[in-house]
Amino acid sequence: MNQVAAALELIDRALRSKGARLVAVSKYQTDERVMMAYDAGQRIFAENRVQELLAKKARFPSDCEWHFIGHLQSNKVRMLLPAVGLIHSVDSETLLEQINRESQRLGIVTRVLLQVHIAQEAHKFGLKAEEVLPLLNRCANGEFVGTRVGGLMGMASLCEDERQIGKEFSGLSALFSDAKDLYGTRLADFKELSMGMSGDYPIALQYGSTMIRLGSGVFQPDDAQQ
Ligand SMILES: *Cc1c(COP(=O)(O)O)cnc(C)c1O
DSSP: OOHHHHHHHHHHHHHHHHTOEEEEEEOOHHHHHHHHHHHHTEEEEEEEHHHHHHHHHHSOOOEEEEEEEEOOOOOGGHHHHTTSEEEEEEEEEEHHHHHHHHHHHOOOEEEEEEEOOOOOTTTTTOHHHHHHHHHHHHHHTSSSSEEEEEEEEEEEOOOSOHHHHHHHHHHHHHHHHHHHHHTTSSTTTTOOOEEOOOTHHHHHHHHHEEEEEHHHHHHHHHHHHH
8 A cells, every 4th residue: 555545545534534525725735645535435625726726627537626725816816616515625715705706606506714813923814703704694694605614724833832822723614613503504505614734633523523624634644743
């Protein structure tokens, strides 16, 4: 068994008891490694650049689902929409409005998650926690018929402090629960909590993540263990 398949098997075991799914982050990886994951059964992949997502989608088998996880520039929205299975990184109200408008123009419904800023670092994108419920209220009132809001996404601080990471994931998880309580019946698809990367996914799973996004931990498992 190759290294990628072996890593996937271990991750799968950790996920199965939790009912969460793996999004394999294929950015910067060689086609050969991505294909190893495909051959091992992985079908959901993610990219953080629009051109790269479009190129990979064209090269890989058509039963792959391509997710977008990067900051989405407004001039790339139209290009991305027909190709993408889920956008994890809707980080502003303006972007949601634009995705909605373009989706309606294309006659499609785009699945999105709202990205919430939970880390201490100032440079990371995302909605402020207090912006989330008002925006979901607009969604629940039917203002965004070109999108389907599937849940929330967040990235914890890039640090070794497990207590800090736990605090951030726990905060996002609480916001997710509140949102589900308030809008779950009107937003039937609101059920995904995308949190956890290679360095912190065990903590994210403790706090109810339903989708972990792993790059190095899948494709370079040896490096990741160092
Ligand atoms: C790159 C990236 C990941 C994967 O990071 P790893 O540490 O390699 O697992 C997950 N989420 C986002 C938003 C990313 O940009």
